[in-house]
Amino acid sequence: MLFKPTILPWALALGTAQVASAPTNKVPPRYSGEAQKLADPRYGPIPGQSDLYSYYWGTDRPFPGNISDPVFPTQDGPPGVDDLIWQNLLSAEWLIFEFYQQGIEAFTARDFVAAGMPNTTYRRLMEIRNNEAGHLRIFQNQISPTSIKPGRCKYSFPFTEPLGYLALMTVLEISSMAFLTGLVQQPRLNFNKGAMLAIAEVETRHEAWALVDIWKANPFGGPSDTIFPYADEILDSTNAFIVPGSCPPENPEFPHARQRLPALSAGQDTVSLTPGSNITLHFPDPRNQPFFNESVQYYAVFYHGISSISVPIETLFWPRQAICVTIPSKFETKGVIIALVADRRGAPTKESVIAGPAVILEQPSRLATSVLHGKAG
């Protein structure tokens, strides 16, 4: 066996490993071929065995974030059973890694102190950035040699100052925690489910740090974080941060089986996003608006903890009249609430979702409305 099945279970799924032929002729000439070294999981620092993924204090991108090209297949044959899921996750990870890398480049340790944050903030952000580099490498290695490993795109995040950056970070981390509860339901191999849970736990530690040190809030999120079943819909919403046309053209569609649902948010008149608040539903992308069939009853479906609550909505007079809905007052003001619009109560299938999802931060709840209005603090 070329690879150790204990860390690379797809090798088991493929049966006897084929001889790696490293067909460099598959690499389009515009690429240097440097990224092909990454096809070997033993190349470079190994996550869990190297301290690069914790204690690297440089501002340049750490390995493998410093190698942006896609990694082309080195073997012929069918894809591994969970390759699509890992490809989705790797593409999402490039975005998260770059969010931290951009923060490291945009700010200094003093900027965060000047904004009233602890003097450890910048180093913690570097450590999180390093963890995310480790995720890049783990996900690359979990994609089998018969499938492409997506490369880096260009990303644009709406932050200008340290507090706004940290607020967006808090939303991204809790969104990661939520979408992983859905993604973990997709792999065929149990090992991969365990690996995704382990990644979600790391995102949770990042979030808990931000709650304690940055927002001076209670770090606990109630008895259960929020399960959201349609992970790819959350991933799809992150396309808003990708500079159009900037991805390597060989990258697979992100996320695979993209629904391109209209984005959903609360209206700009929103004063509170806590349970019991009345909000209007806003579809911010003018080029992608929902269609409401007048003979269908639509619902706003809210997810929190392990349950969801569906609230019928009046769509007949939209867009002349805004769609108003009350965030279920039964929910605890903890963690996150995820909302979407569906054409069936409970949004029982991915296809029943017609807009959203929107991730509504509840902790600290004051941040949710400030993120909505594009400012923090």
Ligand SMILES: *[C@@H]1O[C@H](CO)[C@@H](O)[C@H](O)[C@H]1NC(C)=O
């Ligand atoms: C990326 O980082 C690794 C490890 O530090 C280094 O060996 C490699 O040369 C770097 N590659 C590029 C393209 O910067």
Ligand SMILES: *[C@@H]1O[C@H](CO)[C@@H](O)[C@H](O)[C@H]1NC(C)=O
């Ligand atoms: C960072 O802050 C802590 C606690 O406020 C303080 O004890 C420590 O001296 C500070 N360190 C630096 C390098 O400023």
Ligand SMILES: *[C@@H]1O[C@H](CO)[C@@H](O)[C@H](O)[C@H]1NC(C)=O
């Ligand atoms: C929200 O709207 C409902 C129904 O229109 C109303 O009964 C309730 O008082 C409103 N709640 C708030 C907090 O405005």
Ligand SMILES: *[C@@H]1O[C@H](CO)[C@@H](O)[C@H](O)[C@H]1NC(C)=O
């Ligand atoms: C609206 O829904 C009705 C009932 O489900 C269906 O028969 C009709 O084709 C739908 N109209 C459109 C334009 O989708």
